[in-house]
Amino acid sequence: MKRAIVHMDMDTFFVSCERLQNRELKGIPLIIGGGDRGVVASCSYEARKFGVRSAMPMRMALRLCPDAKVVKGDYELYSRLSHLVTEVIQERVPVVEKASIDEFYLDLSGMDKFFGCYQWTKEISAAVTKETGLPISFALSTNKTVSKIGTGESKPVGKLEIKESEIKPFLNPLSVKKIPMVGDKTFQLLSRIGIRTIQTLSEVPVLVLQQMIGVNGKELWKKANGIDENPVVPYSERKSISTERTFSTDTMDLLELKRLISGMAEKLAYQLRQEKWLTSTIVIKIRYANFDTETKQHRVAYTSADHTLSRIALELFNKVYTRRMRLRLVGLRFTDLVHGNHQMNLFEDTEEQMNLYQTMDYLKNRFGADAVGRASGFDFGK
Structure with missing residues (x-):
């Protein structure tokens, strides 16, 4: 049976939540984050045009976009709306994995015989927006890696299907940074030897990658070739x-x-x-x-x-x-x-x-969980 895996991701989730509460925030550069010494939690597409990105220091973000509106963020609002989105999806899908506060994996394998997977996914995303007022993007493919990359490429408010025969043509021209497990350090390492696109990475022998980056080399090679057997793990609030x-x-x-x-x-x-x-x-x-x-x-x-x-x-x-x-x-x-x-x-x-x-x-990973901690948590009497 062919797998049908969907990745759904709320578009600029924190920004969308704030705009749901305050319509005056629509259409303007908006940054969600802490004070001057904090970092950007999320930003609107209007702010991204100026180079603002998540996890960027606030001072740098405001230098790039001085006219941006800054909102500290509402913990309770984001959690409440995240739970609401989860409920809407779980009511309609047999197997759902909640990967984070604003993204989900859906396993629709075998559902084509009853209802087209792509059409069904479109209706689920429409239901999320109708019942919550929040925009959402998705991509449908044969595994989690390809569908997640697809969602990123389809935003904002994107709808994308990547069939099995289309996976390599879709992945090949993209930057290796699009692969979920590739961070800045790995990207810099690969770039130094001329590996900048997924196609180039997919052609590197597995043993070479393992020598370069260790045990994750094989997993990285598989992802570059559109291979990912990881299952969708059903989400449970009881954990x-x-x-x-x-x-x-x-x-x-x-x-x-x-x-x-x-x-x-x-x-x-x-x-x-x-x-x-x-x-x-x-x-x-x-x-x-x-x-x-x-x-x-x-x-x-x-x-x-x-x-x-x-x-x-x-x-x-x-x-x-x-x-x-x-x-x-x-x-x-x-x-x-x-x-x-x-x-x-x-x-x-x-x-x-x-x-x-x-x-x-x-330090804890290297020397043990009790090697370092906050003074308030230590028992100095021992």
């Missing part, structure tokens, strides 16, 4: 990660309890980043000495940043711990997970914070 601590002696030492919660948040956030997850719901759990158990939760924009998760966890603890009674257990859980990278939480991050996470994760 979560958690940790809890039962005390040997009941306690009401607030300083120690908050230190513990901060440390829990940092370790869980590191796990999220390592496994490429983002969470949108934080749940704090406490159990009093008399075994009464209480929980409180809060929704946020999808993130894996421990400075955000730790702050909210502590706020929840302050709200849920209302009795002057000793505690026997404290727990923390992150749920409503989707696959994605930390770049989706750029609203309040500075360049320094982004660099800090990269450095801390590198």
Whole structure:
């Protein structure tokens, strides 16, 4: 059976959400991001014409486009609309993978016998726009890599079908940067030896690529040749990660309890980043000495940043711990997970914070998860 894989991506999702709330923002250069030391989370096509790009330092973006309107970003709005889009798609598609806050993979394999896959995909995208007011692009092909690249080439509000016989002609002239796993460093490495198009990359022997970039060489060669066997992984809102601590002696030492919660948040956030997850719901759990158990939760924009998760966890603890009674257990859980990278939480991050996470994760990967951490999460009494 031939595979039919669709990639759907919301067009400038954060910008579109803001324009849905405020029609005066339509048609003008718009940047979503933090303050002067922050970075661009998203920008409108009008701003992109000036060279503004996501993850660019705000100061640089405003130098390129000084007349742009800057909006900090609304966590709750983006999460709420993302969940609404997810519901619209899940109602109509048997197998859906939510790859990030604003993109989805759909497996329509075998559906041609009932209804043309391309026509069905068009109707799904139309339903998303009708029910949410948000624009969406898609591409249909035989695998995830080709459909994702196709979506990028079809934007804005694009609709593209790349049949099996058309994959190589479609991919060949494109820059190797269009392949999802090719970052700046890999692109620079390939460029230095004259590999700039996907066609040139596809003709390089696998062993040569493995010698150049390591174990990912074979996977890169396969993608350049339009080969990708990765399945669409059904999305589930129920996935979560958690940790809890039962005390040997009941306690009401607030300083120690908050230190513990901060440390829990940092370790869980590191796990999220390592496994490429983002969470949108934080749940704090406490159990009093008399075994009464209480929980409180809060929704946020999808993130894996421990400075955000730790702050909210502590706020929840302050709200849920209302009795002057000793505690026997404290727990923390992150749920409503989707696959994605930390770049989706750029609203309040500075360049320094982004660099800090990269450095801390590198040290943890090399020397162990407990090798480095925030002072608030360490137990100096040990």
